[in-house]
Amino acid sequence: MARLAVTETFFGIQFPGHLHTQDSLQAATNFPFRPSDVLLVTYPKSGTTWMQEILTFIHSEGDPEPAKTTPNWARLPWLEHLYNGTLAETPEPRLLTTHLPYPALAEALAKAKPKVIYLARNPKDVAVSYYHFCQMANFFPDPGSFEEFVQKFLDGTVHYGSWFEHVKGWLSCQEESNISYFTYEELHQDLEGCVERLCAFLGISVKPELAEAVRTHCSFASMRENAMVNTTLIPKEILDPSKGQFMRKGIAGDWKNHFSAPLSDRFNTKFQEELGSQGQRFRWAMD
Ligand code: A3P
Secondary structure, eight states: OTTTTOEEEETTEEEETTTOOHHHHHHHHTOOOOTTOEEEEEOTTSSHHHHHHHHHHHHTTTOOHHHHHSOHHHHSOBTTOTTOOOGGGSOSSOEEEEOOOHHHHHHHHHHHOOEEEEEEOOHHHHHHHHHHHHHHBTTSOOOOSHHHHHHHHHHTOSTTOOHHHHHHHHHTTTTTSEEEEEEHHHHHHOHHHHHHHHHHHHTOOOOHHHHHHHHHHTSHHHHHHOTTTSSTTSOTTTBOGGGOOSSOOOOSOGGGGTOOHHHHHHHHHHHHHHHGGGGGGSOOOOO
């Protein structure tokens, strides 16, 4: 399969060449947003697919048809991917996804002020999920040992760059952007409350059947069986199911099963250095 071993460097960040070219990355930075667009922004492994599924149901007003018949990458295409189709022809409101850092999109966003949903996750759980994903995804470099991978994660030298820079960048644009923040942990703790908040942000009224549909179809168990999101449609040369599962555990706090005490301390020191008091806005457990 194409370009599995290629890496593209853009904005000082490494991207898998299997999914991106310089042209596709450049096109994303110049993307002609519309005010009606809804852009989901995440750092990898933060629950992107879960939020894509929830937004699909909000968009379809609870109708399961799109989620059961169309792959997630076609429902909420990636701005920066090679394979994002003809977004100009997609009816409004367009649902879009990106992993790009804020500085790469700032100019394009400022022109149209689309609605931006930023989803963050406890970075220790992101690192765990990312480590396992790198083992099965043949378009990422070998992650090495877990400790080696976490060090690269802390140094910001993994693909898609520094988690800290990503979060700080997207937190910094609160004033000038039409942005709403969510966490993976909040989705776990209060899915219904998150759906209400999402609907309020998107200007959509919540019907009782929507909450019920999201509860049923966006659960981990249900999504794990849905071929439109569980990556079983992707050839095994690209995502190797013998080396792991995309829908792996779907829990908060799995980092406790992977981090040694010294590694956890090193991580917390970096978290504090990078985010300082901003880190307190996230209700996730770093200890
Ligand atoms: P784990 O590897 O910790 O299980 P992304 O979509 O950004 O790549 O994130 C993938 C992570 O989100 C994986 O985490 C995956 O299991 C989890 N996930 C996907 N759907 C979920 C759901 N419905 N409920 C909980 N976690 C979910």
